[in-house]
Amino acid sequence: MTQVRRVSLPEMLAETGMPALGYSRPQDDEILLVEGLPKGVEREVLGHEAAHISKGQEGPFLGSVLKFAAPIVGGIIGSRGSKSAAKTSANAQREAAALASRDARLSLLTNILMNTPAINTGNAARSQLAGMLGVQSPAVDYAKYSKFFEGGQ
Numbered sequence: 612m613t614q615v616r617r618v619s620l621p622e623m624l625a626e627t628g629m630p631a632l633g634y635s636r637p638q639d640d641e642i643l644l645v646e647g648l649p650k651g652v653e654r655e656v657l658g659h660e661a662a663h664i665s666k667g668q669e670g671p672f673l674g675s676v677l678k679f680a681a682p683i684v685g686g687i688i689g690s691r692g693s694k695s696a697a698k699t700s701a702n703a704q705r706e707a708a709a710l711a712s713r714d715a716r717l718s719l720l721t722n723i724l725m726n727t728p729a730i731n732t733g734n735a736a737r738s739q740l741a742g743m744l745g746v747q748s749p750a751v752d753y754a755k756y757s758k759f760f761e762g763g764q
Contacts, residue, residue: 631671
């Protein structure tokens, strides 16, 4: 039987990496559900996640989140006090910014690694062509690009 585990919004973010209202884990036969949802929304989220479980799909409940997540999440957070809400919101924003920054760095690194052979070939051809034409090609200062990589590597 599928277990339903109620978690706070920060816990959902920590466990799944996203601020979803529900998340299905068929391998554990478990549904994560943000605590404090209105009954109607809770039923919709549970129905959605139960369908994911029955299909063996892992994933978040995001379909209707855009429609009503802000008021619900605001209500959940607001019901626990404005100080707690501010801290939770700040933590969620920090987490989102950190994830976005990490994703951007990974994307840049992936692009560079995938395109390095073509770049190297183009640089060699350009250098040969410049030599044939008697033109000196400028050197590239790769050190100035090191800031894009963790630890300057």
